[in-house]
Amino acid sequence: MSRTEVNGMSAPQGEAVRIDGKAMAKAMTEEIRQKVDVLVEQGHGLPGLAVVLVGNDPASEVYVKNKALQTHRAGMRSFMHMMPESTSQDELLRLIADLNSNEKIHGILVQLPLPKQIDPAIVTNAIDPAKDVDGLGEANTGRLALGLNNGIVPCTPLGCLKLLQSVHQDMTGLHAVIIGASNLVGRPMAQLLLQQNCTVSIAHIHTKNIQELARQADILVVATGKAGLVRGDWIKPGATVIDVGITRVPTAEGKSRLVGDVVFDEARQIAGHITPVPGGVGPMTIACLLHNTFQAAQGAL
Amino acid sequence: MSRTEVNGMSAPQGEAVRIDGKAMAKAMTEEIRQKVDVLVEQGHGLPGLAVVLVGNDPASEVYVKNKALQTHRAGMRSFMHMMPESTSQDELLRLIADLNSNEKIHGILVQLPLPKQIDPAIVTNAIDPAKDVDGLGEANTGRLALGLNNGIVPCTPLGCLKLLQSVHQDMTGLHAVIIGASNLVGRPMAQLLLQQNCTVSIAHIHTKNIQELARQADILVVATGKAGLVRGDWIKPGATVIDVGITRVPTAEGKSRLVGDVVFDEARQIAGHITPVPGGVGPMTIACLLHNTFQAAQGAL
Numbered sequence: 001m002s003r004t005e006v007n008g009m010s011a012p013q014g015e016a017v018r019i020d021g022k023a024m025a026k027a028m029t030e031e032i033r034q035k036v037d038v039l040v041e042q043g044h045g046l047p048g049l050a051v052v053l054v055g056n057d058p059a060s061e062v063y064v065k066n067k068a069l070q071t072h073r074a075g076m077r078s079f080m081h082m083m084p085e086s087t088s089q090d091e092l093l094r095l096i097a098d099l100n101s102n103e104k105i106h107g108i109l110v111q112l113p114l115p116k117q118i119d120p121a122i123v124t125n126a127i128d129p130a131k132d133v134d135g136l137g138e139a140n141t142g143r144l145a146l147g148l149n150n151g152i153v154p155c156t157p158l159g160c161l162k163l164l165q166s167v168h169q170d171m172t173g174l175h176a177v178i179i180g181a182s183n184l185v186g187r188p189m190a191q192l193l194l195q196q197n198c199t200v201s202i203a204h205i206h207t208k209n210i211q212e213l214a215r216q217a218d219i220l221v222v223a224t225g226k227a228g229l230v231r232g233d234w235i236k237p238g239a240t241v242i243d244v245g246i247t248r249v250p251t252a253e254g255k256s257r258l259v260g261d262v263v264f265d266e267a268r269q270i271a272g273h274i275t276p277v278p279g280g281v282g283p284m285t286i287a288c289l290l291h292n293t294f295q296a297a298q299g300a301l
Numbered sequence: 302m303s304r305t306e307v308n309g310m311s312a313p314q315g316e317a318v319r320i321d322g323k324a325m326a327k328a329m330t331e332e333i334r335q336k337v338d339v340l341v342e343q344g345h346g347l348p349g350l351a352v353v354l355v356g357n358d359p360a361s362e363v364y365v366k367n368k369a370l371q372t373h374r375a376g377m378r379s380f381m382h383m384m385p386e387s388t389s390q391d392e393l394l395r396l397i398a399d400l401n402s403n404e405k406i407h408g409i410l411v412q413l414p415l416p417k418q419i420d421p422a423i424v425t426n427a428i429d430p431a432k433d434v435d436g437l438g439e440a441n442t443g444r445l446a447l448g449l450n451n452g453i454v455p456c457t458p459l460g461c462l463k464l465l466q467s468v469h470q471d472m473t474g475l476h477a478v479i480i481g482a483s484n485l486v487g488r489p490m491a492q493l494l495l496q497q498n499c500t501v502s503i504a505h506i507h508t509k510n511i512q513e514l515a516r517q518a519d520i521l522v523v524a525t526g527k528a529g530l531v532r533g534d535w536i537k538p539g540a541t542v543i544d545v546g547i548t549r550v551p552t553a554e555g556k557s558r559l560v561g562d563v564v565f566d567e568a569r570q571i572a573g574h575i576t577p578v579p580g581g582v583g584p585m586t587i588a589c590l591l592h593n594t595f596q597a598a599q600g601a602l
Contacts, residue, residue, distance in 0.1 A: 142443030173507045201502040206474045
């Protein structure tokens with residue numbers, strides 16, 4: 001696609017380039033599978049991921065099964081632990097203690113949300129930091145916030161970073177605006193982009209003139225869960241747009257489809273690069289979980 | 302001072318209000334002293350702070366002595382540990398292990414910078430998180446980044462927050478721009494202001510158009526160590542300016558004086574509220590160290 005340079009950003013002539021998260025995730029998974037083969041040839045055991053689900057939330061069941069399946073496809077072991085909705089915090093903590101001391105398990109993931117009798121902060125923090133493949137415990141969060149490179153980075157922002165790196169060799173001095181300040185995405189994303197020497201702005205539900213701020217972004221990461229929040233005129237011409245949102249909405253034909261937080265058909269007229277939904281951030285989140293599990297297994301060698 | 306409302310901010314007519322950090326710090330210290338008296342009346346031991354200095358940096362010696370003196374004035378015990386420049390990392394780690402297990406010590410502070418044979422990240426992280434009164438270890442950094450309230454917050458950004466709270470009852474929706482992305486000030490400051498529901502932008506040495514970004518700030522926190530970086534025309538009329546910088550510069554008369562990162566005489570014509578240097582953030586940093594030490598002692602009861 002032919003482009004002209006405007007203010008150091010490539011400005012679109014025609015449509016934005018789609019960033020193909022599905023293809024990148026597939027390549028990453030294949031690469032991990034090959035590395036697992038090497039581990040096995042060297043006589044090491046298989047990396048193992050334990051996925052814990054408490055309760056019967058149908059969406060969580062789908063996520064958990066998909067994570068386990070992808071782990072299996074990458075040549076690693078996955079262990080599913082499905083516990084009833086009535087599980088007490090102590091029971092869950094006992095399971096985590098068992099998994100922490102189990103040498104076949106290198107990564108532990110507790111699917112959120114948890115039933116209300118369980119404090120997610122206590123549970124997340126009970127996972128051995130070396131096995132905390134979601135990177136959401138205090139130790140890994142602290143390492144990331146301190147700019148250290150010895151921690152495990154949460155999967156979704158790590159996936160977003162890899163998507164961004166496929167577009168930008170060097171992000172130094174670019175203005176990254178992140179919409180959404182969650183612990184799962186927005187806040188760790190801010191840390192990762194600071195490490196890339198971006199100027200970082202974090203916007204959220206309380207932000208005034210959010211459109212004006214978004215329009216300053218060379219890199220716009222949107223993670224609000226609010227379908228269609230970001231319109232075309234929120235976007236700086238040529239910007240790179242990463243859409244973390246994924247919401248199922250009904251169509252006129254009485255069916256449903258998945259959409260992001262960005263109005264794709266408007267945004268692709270303005271942006272330089274953009275992730276689609278589905279097929280953008282979603283597959284990369286799972287690929288990064290496999291990446292983190294493999295890294296954790298390597299760290300335990 | 303008479304003010305008019307412009308865009309929801311109070312715009313100055315005449316000079317900015319000085320935020321008197323010295324007076325606030327004095328009041329905080331007095332309040333802590335009274336709480337210490339209550340502890341003692343209840344039969345508890347005195348809170349104790351261990352300050353560790355390695356080497357002979359003259360500036361660090363002044364800081365350390367001042368911290369110890371202020372701790373004493375607040376009615377608490379202070380223990381000074383002065384170690385030679387040649388101290389090995391293992392020797393320092395052994396001292397920290399002793400202090401961690403010493404019941405008379407509730408807070409441990411290792412003065413930075415350390416000699417080059419010692420890794421500051423390893424040392425900082427060896428301090429028991431419950432005694433990490435500088436709040437710079439992984440656990441406390443992680444708690445702050447996760448928005449939890451059970452950690453110890455680094456003294457300088459905590460002091461800045463208290464100064465801001467003396468001006469703003471509610472910071473929801475204000476745009477805070479932080480210049481400087483250090484682990485000591487800028488990054489934890491960003492976390493604290495996100496918790497106050499500010500929109501937060503972090504600028505640094507790689508930021509382009511930094512003046513333009515600064516001019517959007519309702520709250521401007523400057524922590525670069527670059528004397529006189531921020532001029533009057535960087536400031537939005539009516540903004541609150543917190544100047545963390547402190548640099549000794551020569552005067553025309555062959556003497557020296559302390560100046561901040563903000564050109565005070567220009568900024569006070571534009572800002573709504575501003576901290577002076579000296580007498581702004583500096584005294585509050587030490588008062589917050591006393592606050593953290595007292596809190597750590599209470600936590601150990």
